[in-house]
Amino acid sequence: MAGKVFFSVSMSLDGYIAPEAGGDEPGGKGWMEQWMELQQWIFPQRFFRENLKLGEGGEEGRDNDLLRETFERTGVSVMGKRMFDFGAQAWPEEAPFHTPVYVVTHEKRDPWERPGGTTFHFVNDGIESALDQARAAAGDRDVRIAGGGTTILEYVNAGLVDEFTIALSPVVFGSGIRLFEGVDATRVALEQIRSEPTSRVTHLTYAVRRR
Amino acid sequence: MAGKVFFSVSMSLDGYIAPEAGGDEPGGKGWMEQWMELQQWIFPQRFFRENLKLGEGGEEGRDNDLLRETFERTGVSVMGKRMFDFGAQAWPEEAPFHTPVYVVTHEKRDPWERPGGTTFHFVNDGIESALDQARAAAGDRDVRIAGGGTTILEYVNAGLVDEFTIALSPVVFGSGIRLFEGVDATRVALEQIRSEPTSRVTHLTYAVRRR
Numbered sequence: 001m002a003g004k005v006f007f008s009v010s011m012s013l014d015g016y017i018a019p020e021a022g023g024d025e026p027g028g029k030g031w032m033e034q035w036m037e038l039q040q041w042i043f044p045q046r047f048f049r050e051n052l053k054l055g056e057g058g059e060e061g062r063d064n065d066l067l068r069e070t071f072e073r074t075g076v077s078v079m080g081k082r083m084f085d086f087g088a089q090a091w092p093e094e095a096p097f098h099t100p101v102y103v104v105t106h107e108k109r110d111p112w113e114r115p116g117g118t119t120f121h122f123v124n125d126g127i128e129s130a131l132d133q134a135r136a137a138a139g140d141r142d143v144r145i146a147g148g149g150t151t152i153l154e155y156v157n158a159g160l161v162d163e164f165t166i167a168l169s170p171v172v173f174g175s176g177i178r179l180f181e182g183v184d185a186t187r188v189a190l191e192q193i194r195s196e197p198t199s200r201v202t203h204l205t206y207a208v209r210r211r
Numbered sequence: 212m213a214g215k216v217f218f219s220v221s222m223s224l225d226g227y228i229a230p231e232a233g234g235d236e237p238g239g240k241g242w243m244e245q246w247m248e249l250q251q252w253i254f255p256q257r258f259f260r261e262n263l264k265l266g267e268g269g270e271e272g273r274d275n276d277l278l279r280e281t282f283e284r285t286g287v288s289v290m291g292k293r294m295f296d297f298g299a300q301a302w303p304e305e306a307p308f309h310t311p312v313y314v315v316t317h318e319k320r321d322p323w324e325r326p327g328g329t330t331f332h333f334v335n336d337g338i339e340s341a342l343d344q345a346r347a348a349a350g351d352r353d354v355r356i357a358g359g360g361t362t363i364l365e366y367v368n369a370g371l372v373d374e375f376t377i378a379l380s381p382v383v384f385g386s387g388i389r390l391f392e393g394v395d396a397t398r399v400a401l402e403q404i405r406s407e408p409t410s411r412v413t414h415l416t417y418a419v420r421r422r
Contacts, residue, residue, distance in 0.1 A: 014394060015225050168415070170403040171401060172401065180226075182385070183383030183385045190384055195406070
């Protein structure tokens with residue numbers, strides 16, 4: 001049986017998945033502070049620390065279980081060019097995917113193999129082709145649309161996402177990159193599948209239906 | 212002990228509490244359809260039907276309990292002029308508040324008493340004055356900032372809201388009136404107090420803290 005296509009992000013209560021990228025100092029203090037607040041439920045988790053080789057220990061509650069489950073279900077990730085460019089500077093040499101990753105880009109480039117099982121493949125003919133290749137490589141595991149926001153929304157509006165999870169963080173941004181900016185509300189209907197609060201966030205899962 | 216100041220709204224997953232108001236036909240089909248989707252968890256509830264005199268019967272689960280609890284904790288409501296003008300046409304003669312209601316407006320007008328215990332008072336000297344009067348009238352019950360979105364956010368940004376609840380509906384709008392448009396993110400911090408899913412929505416409760 002083929003796997004599902006999903007995405008999984010942390011979102012502020014006012015709908016943002018990242019702070020405003022603009023300005024002359026993208027790694028500056030305001031940006032990083034907001035980003036850390038949004039993601040702060042992740043950093044103490046044992047799985048996150050293990051996977052990024054940040055050391056032993058960490059929390060092992062439901063937040064940790066859900067991070068691990070998301071990782072384990074993912075046979076392949078798909079991402080946009082901007083996320084790749086940003087991540088290529090941010091990830092450790094042993095990139096945290098440990099699977100094939102398909103990057104949707106205009107850049108022609110040979111596959112880039114990293115230690116630990118992550119290989120980046122560069123796809124030049126659009127999101128559907130990238131997804132086809134990702135599905136084939138994922139086998140019976142799921143395909144994660146990893147980001148960024150623009151790429152996720154392209155897949156949503158194209159009707160190619162089966163379900164998604166949002167870790168809704170108790171924070172407001174006021175500005176930034178909105179997950180659903182430009183969503184085709186005339187075609188996208190949602191069904192609430194699960195909703196599970198932890199002490200830090202609420203984990204929401206929705207199935208995407210076509211209207 | 213004085214009560215709390217709170218608001219309680221239904222919000223789409225992309226952060227909207229009402230469809231776009233503009234256009235020549237505010238009560239037209241698109242507007243009303245979106246509104247109904249956002250609020251559809253409310254309509255089958257027994258308390259809603261009773262309070263608006265729509266007839267006997269209705270559901271009696273957690274959604275209903277939460278509607279009733281929100282009503283019962285509310286000693287006084289505060290609202291903006293636009294919400295009042297809209298509601299004055301929409302509510303039945305026996306308006307659904309059954310308490311004093313303070314309307315923030317530039318219009319000078321005598322109190323307007325309705326059957327069933329609702330009296331509208333028109334306050335001309337700003338949101339803080341309206342809240343002071345509302346607190347005095349509410350006694351030990353809570354003050355609800357009823358709406359609309361602009362009025363709610365004025366109170367939030369002024370640091371006058373203690374907590375709020377959101378019924379997060381499984382729907383995306385793509386456009387409309389955003390709850391947190393213009394929120395002062397440098398001053399507003401949130402704490403997730405409760406998060407409770409039902410089959411229809413997720414009921415979220417946050418305390419508002421000052422940074």
